[in-house]
Amino acid sequence: MPAPIRLRELIRTIRTARTQAEEREMIQKECAAIRSSFREEDNTYRCRNVAKLLYMHMLGYPAHFGQLECLKLIASQKFTDKRIGYLGAMLLLDERQDVHLLMTNCIKNDLNHSTQYVQGLALCTLGCMGSSEMCRDLAGEVEKLLKTSNSYLRKKAALCAVHVIRKVPELMEMFLPATKNLLSEKNHGVLHTSVVLLTEMCERSPDMLLHFRKVWILVPQLVRILKNLIMSGYSPEHDVSGISDPFLQVRILRLLRILGRSDDDSSEAMNDILAQVATNTETSKNVGNAILYETVLTIMDIKSESGLRVLAINILGRFLLNNDKNIRYVALTSLLKTVQTDHNAVQRHRSTIVDCLKDLDVSIKRRAMELSFALVNGNNIRGMMKELLYFLDSCDPEFKADCASGVFLAAEKYAPSKRWHIDTIMRVLTTAGSYVRDDSVPNLIQLITNSVEMHAYTVQRLYKALLDDISQQPLVQVSSWCIGEYGDLLVSGQCEEEEPIQVTEDEVLDVLEGLLVSNLSTPVTRGYSLTAIMKLSTRFSSVCLKISSRIKKVVSIYGSICLKMYSQACLTRANDLLDLLGGNDVVPVIQTTLPTKPASAGGELLDLLGDLSLSGGPAPAPSVPVSQPPFLLDGLSSQPLFNDISAAIPPMTAYSKNGLKIEFTFERANPNPNIAVITIHATNTTEDDMTEFVFQAAVPKTFQLQLLSPSSNIVPALNHGSVTQVIRVLNPQKQQLRMRVKLTYTHKGSPVQDLAEVNNFPPQSWQ
Amino acid sequence: MIKAILIFNNHGKPRLSKFYEHYSEDTEQQIIRETFHLVSKRDENVCNFLEGGMLIGGSENKLIYRHYATLYFVFCVDSSESELGILDLIQVFVETLDKCFENVCELDLIFHVDKVHNILAEMVMGGMVLETNMNEIITQVDAQNKMEKSETFIFQSPRQDR
Numbered sequence: 001m002p003a004p005i006r007l008r009e010l011i012r013t014i015r016t017a018r019t020q021a022e023e024r025e026m027i028q029k030e031c032a033a034i035r036s037s038f039r040e041e042d043n044t045y046r047c048r049n050v051a052k053l054l055y056m057h058m059l060g061y062p063a064h065f066g067q068l069e070c071l072k073l074i075a076s077q078k079f080t081d082k083r084i085g086y087l088g089a090m091l092l093l094d095e096r097q098d099v100h101l102l103m104t105n106c107i108k109n110d111l112n113h114s115t116q117y118v119q120g121l122a123l124c125t126l127g128c129m130g131s132s133e134m135c136r137d138l139a140g141e142v143e144k145l146l147k148t149s150n151s152y153l154r155k156k157a158a159l160c161a162v163h164v165i166r167k168v169p170e171l172m173e174m175f176l177p178a179t180k181n182l183l184s185e186k187n188h189g190v191l192h193t194s195v196v197l198l199t200e201m202c203e204r205s206p207d208m209l210l211h212f213r214k215v216w217i218l219v220p221q222l223v224r225i226l227k228n229l230i231m232s233g234y235s236p237e238h239d240v241s242g243i244s245d246p247f248l249q250v251r252i253l254r255l256l257r258i259l260g261r262s263d264d265d266s267s268e269a270m271n272d273i274l275a276q277v278a279t280n281t282e283t284s285k286n287v288g289n290a291i292l293y294e295t296v297l298t299i300m301d302i303k304s305e306s307g308l309r310v311l312a313i314n315i316l317g318r319f320l321l322n323n324d325k326n327i328r329y330v331a332l333t334s335l336l337k338t339v340q341t342d343h344n345a346v347q348r349h350r351s352t353i354v355d356c357l358k359d360l361d362v363s364i365k366r367r368a369m370e371l372s373f374a375l376v377n378g379n380n381i382r383g384m385m386k387e388l389l390y391f392l393d394s395c396d397p398e399f400k401a402d403c404a405s406g407v408f409l410a411a412e413k414y415a416p417s418k419r420w421h422i423d424t425i426m427r428v429l430t431t432a433g434s435y436v437r438d439d440s441v442p443n444l445i446q447l448i449t450n451s452v453e454m455h456a457y458t459v460q461r462l463y464k465a466l467l468d469d470i471s472q473q474p475l476v477q478v479s480s481w482c483i484g485e486y487g488d489l490l491v492s493g494q495c496e497e498e499e500p501i502q503v504t505e506d507e508v509l510d511v512l513e514g515l516l517v518s519n520l521s522t523p524v525t526r527g528y529s530l531t532a533i534m535k536l537s538t539r540f541s542s543v544c545l546k547i548s549s550r551i552k553k554v555v556s557i558y559g560s561i562c563l564k565m566y567s568q569a570c571l572t573r574a575n576d577l578l579d580l581l582g583g584n585d586v587v588p589v590i591q592t593t594l595p596t597k598p599a600s601a602g603g604e605l606l607d608l609l610g611d612l613s614l615s616g617g618p619a620p621a622p623s624v625p626v627s628q629p630p631f632l633l634d635g636l637s638s639q640p641l642f643n644d645i646s647a648a649i650p651p652m653t654a655y656s657k658n659g660l661k662i663e664f665t666f667e668r669a670n671p672n673p674n675i676a677v678i679t680i681h682a683t684n685t686t687e688d689d690m691t692e693f694v695f696q697a698a699v700p701k702t703f704q705l706q707l708l709s710p711s712s713n714i715v716p717a718l719n720h721g722s723v724t725q726v727i728r729v730l731n732p733q734k735q736q737l738r739m740r741v742k743l744t745y746t747h748k749g750s751p752v753q754d755l756a757e758v759n760n761f762p763p764q765s766w767q
Numbered sequence: 768m769i770k771a772i773l774i775f776n777n778h779g780k781p782r783l784s785k786f787y788e789h790y791s792e793d794t795e796q797q798i799i800r801e802t803f804h805l806v807s808k809r810d811e812n813v814c815n816f817l818e819g820g821m822l823i824g825g826s827e828n829k830l831i832y833r834h835y836a837t838l839y840f841v842f843c844v845d846s847s848e849s850e851l852g853i854l855d856l857i858q859v860f861v862e863t864l865d866k867c868f869e870n871v872c873e874l875d876l877i878f879h880v881d882k883v884h885n886i887l888a889e890m891v892m893g894g895m896v897l898e899t900n901m902n903e904i905i906t907q908v909d910a911q912n913k914m915e916k917s918e919t920f921i922f923q924s925p926r927q928d929r
Contacts, residue, residue: 008878015877051881058781058880060796080915087884094789117911127893128787152907155897163893189898196895237900240855247899250852286858290851325814330850361813 127160158193260302332367400435433472484532659686737766779803787894
């Protein structure tokens, strides 16, 4: 059999392939050759074959048949073989394969090899992928190597020890004595890895941390090393762009951070050096900035004095002005973390931060936006809002939803006047209306309701906005609702804040009808506008029969169309109407009407409106004696029409097992019909309390779920009480509601956990 | 901790992939593709940090990358590493490669991927930074290469065999 081809040959051949298929063919051919070569147990060329296999593995082809061969290479005496063998082991093997355990003996031998590079290979492999068993077996060897005078091995042993500690935390104690002397080393590689080892120990074990602080008194030692680095002047071996070993400086600063956190003495001991590093570091190159950045993070995290903290934030402020976008990015990230604790210091850099909103980089813009919202307060609200609204106009779509929500929140907290608040909302709705979150609509409606003196102004502005643009659904929905509620104010021209416009009832109805017809309107929007039209029949009460009959006509035509499209939502509103009218005879008739018979349901709707001369409407259902006044909504308060109606939906038992019973009761949210409000009642029939009771729920992707806080965590025994909790489910696509629930509680001392599917929701809860 | 080091070219072809956490082979390839997809979309004048893709740990992990000529060098790290420090590390890595291969270009990495692994093994071990001094690294790599050369005449030194 001819000698297997060299790795370079293989690479050259593969590169000539013009298609994926050709490449695959070449690879398969070579794999077959390699496989037969392995079968022949050829020692000379095994190394070459495994190298090729690793290359093919990198390209994404399977290479598992080479795993055992890697082991054979590791066991070989030749360094070349061992090198490729260990590399192969690291790339192809992992803990989950049994094969890797066979390595343990080889590694053990190699850790004691006479050649340091072989020992190095063994340490490297163990440190990369050693399993817990391997680490346990070989920890002793690693510890021995930690004490050797050979710095090449010492530094590798230190990192290997980190891996061992990660896998088997109990072994940490064992490395303690050897670690003690590591910091007195001169070799920077060893220093560096020792600091990493110490850091790992501190992070894993609070006891160890205390030990290092108080018994070893590590801080002064580290401070001394750092000082030497800064003061030592030019040292060619460790110089990177004019700074002496910046990597080591950064590592030490990070360890100092951990040691100084929540400890006054340690923090004080490092105050001076931190100030020194912060003021003396050369910032023209990235390495200097990396050190400064780490210093700032350390200062902010330990118990530093306020002067030092201000210095740190000013450094971050300078970073914001740096041309290098990476520096600006890290500055914004850090400022975001500190804005809560050092609010005033960060406020001083507000204008720079706001400038970053105009940056080209998406990550920087996002951080600048978050930071800007965090900095808004009562004093700067007007100025900040101007900048943020300008940002909202011009930013990418991915930001608009978050920005809009942020603006609403900030406006709610700090609005200087009601008018300003309404104007801000208007601005958001008109510029970013389609990106506003669905739940903003009910919140806005609530806000508008509460600003009683602004009703006329609001409805006028919203009406004008509608005339311009009906494509943005949240805007249209809020506007329709407003017109429905305050249409009388609009028509009577009562606005004080600005020039009142002249508009007639016919024009208003034109606009609302336009919404019903338009293709741009979603079913929800159509619902809003239809409801608004129905409400206007009272508001426009002064008017003649012409208007009222127009309204009836609209409702008759569009009522049935709407019903076809989203039957239940409209029916619910119709139900509301009827409920408010009283007359229990009427209600059952509507309720039993199924969505499959929209025509007759439409007829019932028409019935409401009294005697009508229907033009082209469907035949009315058997008439129900309803004596109603000529105008539907007479004598009603101007409350929003769709209050909580809990009558329609029956409760259900969602879960009943092992004495724990969970019942769901339903309500419709106000005023969004897409939100179902479910209250869970958990009761316990056993003789012992169920404590630490936690109820969790998950819904399919088309829904959104919000869980409010439970009444308590204890479900008392023998039904002596219950735990209640409210769930709100948003169901915009009106899909069948399904839910998965997870229950955890402690019963008779032992923890219980259960998962269950809830599929028996009554149709009225989601239609 | 460094989770992975990836080098791929402007078309997404992997030139080196080293993972310091275990993933299945399919996942590894997917990670390489996803990372390429994220990194190649980036403009030249934006910052060198990205949130990690969904596969490699999501928002806790960051991708820190540098673009040199036809190659992307990507380090996927968690929050314990300093972003600016890793940028410097990538620079040291590339400078070391440059010294070892004498004006390194993509072809060098293609034909000597095992050598690149050896150099990387002297810099990063188990996901942690081992040595950052370029001269130290080169000395050690050279010594080991010499050992290989001396063992047998079949395998020639990388400098001669291009």
